[in-house]
Amino acid sequence: LLAAGLFWMGLGQARADAAAPAAPPLAQLATPATVKADAQALFGQHCASCHGAQRLGAMGPALLPESLARLRKQEALKVIQNGRPATQMPAFGAQLLPAEIEALAALIYQPLKPTPQWGAADILASRSFDAASKTWPSVPQWKADPMNLFVVVEGGDHHISLLDGDSFEVIHRFPSRFALHGGPKFTPDGRFVFFGSRDGWITKYDLWNLKIVAEVRAGLNMRNIAVSGDGKLVMAANYLPHTLALFDADLNPLKQFAATTLDGVQSSRVSAVYDAGPRRSFVVALKDIAEIWEISYDPKAAAIYDGLVHDYRSSEAIAKDGFLNIRRTLLAQPLDDFFFDQSYAHVLGAGRPSEDGQGKTELGQVVNLDVRRSIATLPIPGMPHLGSGITFDWQGRRVLASPNLKDGLVTVIDLQSWKKLKDIATPGPGFFMRSHANSRYAWVDSMMSSTGAKDTLTIIDKQTLETVAQVKEPGKTLAHIEFTKDGRYALASVWDMDGAIIVLDGSSFKEIKRLPMSKPVGKYNVWNKINRDEGTSH
Ligand code: DHE
Secondary structure, rough: OOOOOOOOOOOOHHHHHHOOOOOOOHHHOOOOOOOOOHHHHHHHHHHHHHHOOOOOOOOOOOOOOOOOOOOOOHHHHHHHHHHHOOOOOOOOOOOOOOOHHHHHHHHHOOOOOOOOOOOOOHHHHOOOEEEEHOOOOOOOOOOHHHHEEEEEEEEOEEEEEEEEOOOEEEEEEOOOOEEEOOEEEEOOOOEEEEEOOOOOEEEEEEOOOOOOEEEEEEEEEEEEEEEEEOEEEEEEEEOOEEEEEEEEEHHHHHHHHOEEEEOOOOOOOOOEEEEEEHHHEEEEEOOOOEEEEEOOOHHHHHHHHHHHOHHHHOHHHHHOOOOOEEEEOOOOOOOOOEEEOOOOOEEEEEEOOOOOOOOOOOOOEEOOOOEEEEEEEEEEOEEEOOOOOEEEEEEEEEEEOOOOOOOOOEEEOOOOOOEEEEEEOOOOOOOOOOOOOOEEEEEEEEEOOOOOOOOOEEEEOOOOOOEEEEEEEOOEEEEEEEOOOOOEEEEEEEOOOEEEEEEEEEEOEEEEEEEOOOOOEEEEEHHHHHOOOOOOOO
């Protein structure tokens, strides 16, 4: 069979599905009870060659409950029936009986027993590395400002486009791993970028030579990756297995951390890992354990670090001084998503309601990483998306503004008193918020709206905290802003299979240019990222 691509393609999928051939009404599909189909045998025959015999993924993505958490069963049936446009997933409607399709769809939501492992040997065996990369020129092999480059993740057909942030022309386009998620991470010189996929693949790409340097599979279901401030280490956060995996800059595996309580009794999915560059540490949120972790790569151990990073697995010296070991802060409840203040001493975090709906996680927490405890609660209603927060100065104080996944509002919080200054109404719940140190305005989407406001970007004046304008793309999902290096232009995504990047003037909000893109889920400006601009995500 051809390589397949069954996976939820993210928000805005409805349109892509509309383009696919119509599925028969689901009521016509026989249930497994009426026709006995051997799902395991069918999987082996039709799916295993691309998705792996164990459903762990191969050329196609993994088909495990963990990776399908966001794909409704009805959608899965449709994809098996009709295939997936713009991917290599073929349609099985003509070859399989409806009951067989149902049986396959049911199978892929069954957890694997025993739970699949992905240990050091698997990680090592998955790694590829282009040894010639050491000889590639250390200057860009293209003409444009390498600092004003945008890396655009096109989720529709799983490609990356590199966009010149001055001419707004595409310099290069190449295929990515399936379903990248989260922000790509850059080395401090802006030369290399690391991408993380939901299936656990990390790709290191040389932006100056337009080639892949190395790849490794860090886990089976991954959340995100972080690159150390010095560009020497890469950390991956996994849901499956319950681990963090550490690599050197060429993706040689260095160490795995089991995500468990200190006594090892309870294990947890890892929600996210971020680099706290100024603290020289990774900070880690755990989904199922009420702890936040800090893992230091502080060069107090510089001699050891620089000399031994490639073979420190054998070095006991490192284990002694806390270097690359877990420092736990105990919390009242787990954090799902968080944000650093400018000093990086504080983590502003929020949980999520538990999956059984019983969890009470309405309030955010402020955790001081030095005193190692929660020092305040944040008065934020709904479900703040703190990971998308931005900071700026307002009337002589530093404030944080965060969108909200549940309510149509942006909450502004004083970063000294931790008090709420204002809720700014937006037409619907938003996912991403952005500004730039040079821009007077902050932009937020309403892409979580269920009442038709997905097409609206709201522009807020950072000085008055008032809404000053809206930009609309009627009937579409308009989301995720990133600014040019100088903060003059804001780039927004039309989140469609035949979508676009729209370049908008950052002051007049007028459209300057439109570039066709395949569901450009996110875009990242090299300069803003490596300089940790206050208006962008970290
Ligand atoms: Fe994301 C970033 C978690 C669903 C697109 N998302 C992140 C990060 C986390 C996260 C922890 C920060 C990673 C980083 O940059 O290092 N995302 C989650 C979820 O928990 C959630 C709600 C559920 C899930 O299925 O994981 C979720 N995310 C989505 C989507 O449905 C989105 C809209 C589409 C998609 O492609 O999956 C989506 N997430 C993004 C994007 C970023 C991101 C584009 C990077 C934002 C940035 O500008 O840095």
